[in-house]
Amino acid sequence: MLRRIFLTIAILGCYYNTASGASVSGLSLDPQSMECVSCHESSISAATGQACHMGSCEHPVAADYASLSLKNPGLVRPASLNPAIKLENNRMGCLSCHIPYSKANHELLSAVRKNASGPDPMLALDNTLSKLCTSCHKK
Ligand code: HEC
Ligand code: HEC
Numbered sequence: 001m002l003r004r005i006f007l008t009i010a011i012l013g014c015y016y017n018t019a020s021g022a023s024v025s026g027l028s029l030d031p032q033s034m035e036c037v038s039c040h041e042s043s044i045s046a047a048t049g050q051a052c053h054m055g056s057c058e059h060p061v062a063a064d065y066a067s068l069s070l071k072n073p074g075l076v077r078p079a080s081l082n083p084a085i086k087l088e089n090n091r092m093g094c095l096s097c098h099i100p101y102s103k104a105n106h107e108l109l110s111a112v113r114k115n116a117s118g119p120d121p122m123l124a125l126d127n128t129l130s131k132l133c134t135s136c137h138k139k
């Protein structure tokens, strides 16, 4: 029995380690974000808990949005967030800014994103005029 529990822990530990290259098991990252970083290893810094884009780690993920927004008056209250902005257990994740992963159309959307000049189809909200950003950050 104990042996089985230890084996399970070992397997889970291994999964989390390989998911991001470095271990992200210290972060409270939701399963869907874990899925993203299993392919996009360089999109997260386990050390700082930040999302990384184009090589720079610039935005907190896995942080508790609900408690941050209590302390920070520059943030929209959770109850008033646009429903497209997803929090998981009050925490931010990749899906706070991105649409969920779908095997069926992910690479197609990626190609559209590269070739079209319109809104980025892989974002949870159109970010023209920083609308994605200002849906959490009050001006
Ligand atoms: C099974 C592996 C896999 C998973 C899971 C996955 N992606 Fe991707 N993603 C890819 C591949 C492959 C591409 C295409 C890369 C390319 O076009 O050069 C891509 C492209 C992208 C792009 C466009 C990048 C570009 O350069 O145009 C974004 C944004 C993105 N993914 C975000 C995410 C997010 C956010 C998640 C989780 C919600 C996620 N991906 C989950 C494999 C994955
Ligand atoms: C605070 C909002 C935000 C969060 C959180 C966020 N992203 Fe992004 N992401 C963006 C925006 C905006 C872009 C488009 C940047 C651009 O095209 O200028 C982007 C672009 C990307 C790209 C394509 C560009 C690149 O750097 O290769 C990938 C891949 C990506 N995100 C993955 C992720 C993953 C995986 C997570 C979760 C660990 C995540 N993002 C979390 C806002 C976010």
Ligand code: HEC
Residues within 6 Å of the ligand: 058, 059, 060, 063, 065, 068, 069, 072, 075, 085, 092, 096, 097, 132, 133, 134, 135, 136, 137
């Ligand atoms: C899901 C809500 C949400 C979205 C969407 C969002 N942010 Fe944030 N952002 C936060 C929170 C929460 C913090 C942490 C604030 C704090 O510590 O008080 C933060 C912090 C920041 C910081 C400070 C850096 C740091 O590490 O503390 C910058 C800069 C920033 N965001 C820019 C952006 C930009 C640009 C966008 C649009 C691409 C964006 N944010 C979208 C919630 C969001």
